[in-house]
Amino acid sequence: MTVTAPFTIRWGIISTGQIATDFTQDLLVDPSLRGVSDVKHVVAAVGSRSVESATRFITKLKGAPTTDLWSWGVQQGMLDETKALGSYQEVYNDSNVDIIYIGTPVTHHHKDAKAALLAGKHVLCEKAFTFDVAELDELIAIAKEKNLFLMEAVWTRFHPISYAIQDVLKSGVLGAPKRMQADFSIDFKVDNRPLSDRFLDAKLGGGGLLDMGPYPSVWAMLLLHQHPLNTKRVPPAFVNSYQRKYTKRGTNVDARSRWLLDFEELGCEAQLMTDMTCHGYKQGAVLLQCENADLVIDYQPQKPDTFRIIPNDGSDATVKASTHHVPIPAELGHGLHFEADEVARCIRDGKIESERMPLSESRIVQSWFDDVRKNGTTDLKDMKGTAGL
Ligand SMILES: NC(=O)C1=CN([C@@H]2O[C@H](COP(=O)(O)OP(=O)(O)OC[C@H]3O[C@@H](n4cnc5c(N)ncnc54)[C@H](OP(=O)(O)O)[C@@H]3O)[C@@H](O)[C@H]2O)C=CC1
Numbered sequence: 142m143t144v145t146a147p148f149t150i151r152w153g154i155i156s157t158g159q160i161a162t163d164f165t166q167d168l169l170v171d172p173s174l175r176g177v178s179d180v181k182h183v184v185a186a187v188g189s190r191s192v193e194s195a196t197r198f199i200t201k202l203k204g205a206p207t208t209d210l211w212s213w214g215v216q217q218g219m220l221d222e223t224k225a226l227g228s229y230q231e232v233y234n235d236s237n238v239d240i241i242y243i244g245t246p247v248t249h250h251h252k253d254a255k256a257a258l259l260a261g262k263h264v265l266c267e268k269a270f271t272f273d274v275a276e277l278d279e280l281i282a283i284a285k286e287k288n289l290f291l292m293e294a295v296w297t298r299f300h301p302i303s304y305a306i307q308d309v310l311k312s313g314v315l316g317a318p319k320r321m322q323a324d325f326s327i328d329f330k331v332d333n334r335p336l337s338d339r340f341l342d343a344k345l346g347g348g349g350l351l352d353m354g355p356y357p358s359v360w361a362m363l364l365l366h367q368h369p370l371n372t373k374r375v376p377p378a379f380v381n382s383y384q385r386k387y388t389k390r391g392t393n394v395d396a397r398s399r400w401l402l403d404f405e406e407l408g409c410e411a412q413l414m415t416d417m418t419c420h421g422y423k424q425g426a427v428l429l430q431c432e433n434a435d436l437v438i439d440y441q442p443q444k445p446d447t448f449r450i451i452p453n454d455g456s457d458a459t460v461k462a463s464t465h466h467v468p469i470p471a472e473l474g475h476g477l478h479f480e481a482d483e484v485a486r487c488i489r490d491g492k493i494e495s496e497r498m499p500l501s502e503s504r505i506v507q508s509w510f511d512d513v514r515k516n517g518t519t520d521l522k523d524m525k526g527t528a529g530l
């Protein structure tokens with residue numbers, strides 16, 4: 142039997158904030174714990190606006206107690222060669238880096254991803270992909286022209302539960318979808334946050350919409366856009382939207398956003414909502430009501446553990462009530478490594494786009510955010526992105 146060596150991908154991490162930390166920790170977790178042996182991750186460089194922060198980031202990871210899952214990677218020497226760099230551009234220019242992971246605030250994504258692509262690097266960029274569609278279109282054009290991989294880091298798409306839920310839809314037991322709602326709400330206690338916080342500062346893309354909006358949206362895309370009966374896959378019509386503003390201490394960003402989409406071929410609407418000032422409802426963050434049964438996905442929608450099937454009263458169909466637990470066990474890490482594995486495989490196979498997270502689907506979701514923002518009256522309404530600059 143021939144054993145093939147795993148394909149190794151060398152990451153350049155951009156920024157030293159919260160999600161960049163979580164993502165890097167997951168890269169350092171033993172892939173065999175999640176049954177992966179065909180790809181391997183190496184952290185080649187970490188870039189920050191300050192070299193001290195990049196150094197601190199690496200030192201902290203290296204000092205992880207052996208009880209931390211990512212200490213596995215440290216013990217394997219995965220950080221021995223990692224460079225701490227005091228600018229993002231140095232990471233883009235580093236010949237030991239294959240792919241750039243971008244974990245900066247949303248209004249920085251376009252300029253950071255563009256610089257990385259122009260330096261010839263593949264890119265995985267945090268959600269929301271960009272500030273507006275014009276920015277995204279420019280990135281897609283550059284990636285295609287340079288034959289480089291580009292993907293939005295919507296980790297939820299790669300979680301085992303997402304595939305399990307889609308398998309239920311594919312089985313047809315629920316019948317045709319009729320209506321859907323999806324909510325991502327967390328009380329982030331924004332009254333207590335500094336005005337420079339990315340949730341409050343409009344210049345950083347503040348408000349709930351761009352930070353939280355990708356999660357109700359991912360479910361509209363997976364459950365309805367990709368529904369087997371939605372054969373033409375035409376983007377849904379954007380019906381309307383409403384934003385409640387958060388205006389304390391001179392801010393003007395969205396506290397709460399709601400928008401309604403019409404998936405016309407299915408005859409099914411989706412009401413999506415985000416809220417950074419109220420806790421989310423624990424049972425049923427996502428609800429898809431169908432001919433024979435309801436599909437309920439329990440909170441939190443970015444990383445749910447449980448979904449349920451609740452048959453309709455009087456339905457003739459033989460659909461049974463059931464509860465499905467498909468958690469990502471804590472022993473596997475945060476759950477960001479699934480998207481990293483996908484990126485590695487795509488690059489190994491010479492793909493410039495992931496079939497699981499296609500650029501066209503990022504573009505559809507990004508257009509909803511543009512519509513909601515422009516229909517609202519927050520300080521983000523007329524803000525322009527950096528496309529063309
Ligand atoms: N997939 C997921 O589960 C999550 C995704 N996210 C997404 O990741 C992105 C970052 O979020 P998060 O990590 O929480 O944010 P943080 O504020 O913790 O980190 C952002 C980092 O970006 C860098 N940065 C560059 N320019 C600026 C600037 N002008 N102001 C502030 N920071 C700057 C900083 O790193 P440095 O100083 O090193 O340059 C900073 O540490 C957002 O797009 C968010 O939506 C966030 C949380 C979870």
Ligand SMILES: O=C1OC[C@@H](O)[C@H](O)[C@H]1O
Pocket residue numbers: 327352353443
């Ligand atoms: O992606 C995210 O998921 C978890 C939330 O806490 C965070 O604000 C958001 O960026």
